[in-house]
Amino acid sequence: NAGVTQTPKFQVLKTGQSMTLQCAQDMNHEYMSWYRQDPGMGLRLIHYSVGAGITDQGEVPNGYNVSRSTTEDFPLRLLSAAPSQTSVYFCASSWTPRGEGYTFGSGTRLTVV
Amino acid sequence: SQQGEEDPQALSIQEGENATMNCSYKTSINNLQWYRQNSGRGLVHLILIRSNEREKHSGRLRVTLDTSKKSSSLLITASRAADTASYFCARGGAGGTSYGKLTFGQGTILTVHP
Numbered sequence: 001n002a003g004v005t006q007t008p009k010f011q012v013l014k015t016g017q018s019m020t021l022q023c024a025q026d027m028n029h030e031y032m033s034w035y036r037q038d039p040g041m042g043l044r045l046i047h048y049s050v051g052a053g054i055t056d057q058g059e060v061p062n063g064y065n066v067s068r069s070t071t072e073d074f075p076l077r078l079l080s081a082a083p084s085q086t087s088v089y090f091c092a093s094s095w096t097p098r099g100e101g102y103t104f105g106s107g108t109r110l111t112v113v
Numbered sequence: 114s115q116q117g118e119e120d121p122q123a124l125s126i127q128e129g130e131n132a133t134m135n136c137s138y139k140t141s142i143n144n145l146q147w148y149r150q151n152s153g154r155g156l157v158h159l160i161l162i163r164s165n166e167r168e169k170h171s172g173r174l175r176v177t178l179d180t181s182k183k184s185s186s187l188l189i190t191a192s193r194a195a196d197t198a199s200y201f202c203a204r205g206g207a208g209g210t211s212y213g214k215l216t217f218g219q220g221t222i223l224t225v226h227p
Contacts, residue, residue, distance in 0.1 A: 004155075033215070042201065043156075043217040058214065090155060100144060100205065102215060104155035 002026050006091050006105035013081040013112045021076040021108050023091030031094040032074040033058070033102070034066065036087040043090065049074055050097065081112045119202060119218040127226050132189040134221040136202030137182075144205040145178055145185045146215070149198045156201065160187075192225045199223070 007022045025032065030051045035043040035058075045058030047066040055066050063085060065077040074093075078085060088109050092102040118137045126132055136145070144163045148156040162169045162178045162185070169176045175188040189196055199222050203215040 035217070040219060042219040043203075045214060045216070048214055059216075092156075100161055101146070101158045102156075102203075103158070104148075106155045 004105035025093040029093035035090045123222045125224045136185045142204045146203045148201045
C-alpha cells in the first residue's frame, strides 16, 4: 500500500545509546519532515527536507541528525539518547512545496531510560 | 514558539450535535490545515484552506479562515461516535525559511458520546 512507513514501531534505549529511526515513502514526494509529539505540546518539527540532498532544521533539532540521499528515504538519527527524547516520532511527506496535505506514518514510540 | 492556540482543549458532546474547534496563530500563513488523530495512530489530513479563501466544505466538515484575526475554525456537523479523536490545526508557512513547513497547535480532544 502506498504511504509512509516508519520502523521500528517501538524502541527502548539506554541513555547515551544511538539509533536510527527509519522512514520511507513510495509516493515520490519531495517534501519530508520529522515531528515529535509530546503530551500537551502538540507536534514539533525536528528536521525537514525539500528533496534529495537538501535538509533544514525545524523547531527542535538539537540531538538529532538527518540525511536525504534518496527521494524515498529520510532517516532520523539520535546521536546520544537522553530521557528528554522520550516521545512519539512521526515522519510525514508531501508532494507540494506549500506543505499541503502531508501524509503521516504511524509513528515510532521511543522510550529512553 | 510559533505555535498558536487551539480551543477548547477538550470537547465532549452527544452524537448528532455539532462540534466547533478554534485555532489562532501568530505569523503569516500560506494555508491552514486540519488533521485528525485517533488514539495511538498517525495523523490524517482532513481539509486545507488557503490564505485567500474564507470558507471551505468537505462532507460534514466546514472550515473558515479569518486572516485579519489570524484565526480559523473547524465545524463538524451531525457528529458520530467515530468522530472521537484529537484534532489539530497546522499552519503552512508563508515564505522564506517557513515555506513548506507546518506548525501544529496543541490540539482539541473531541469525545462524542453515543
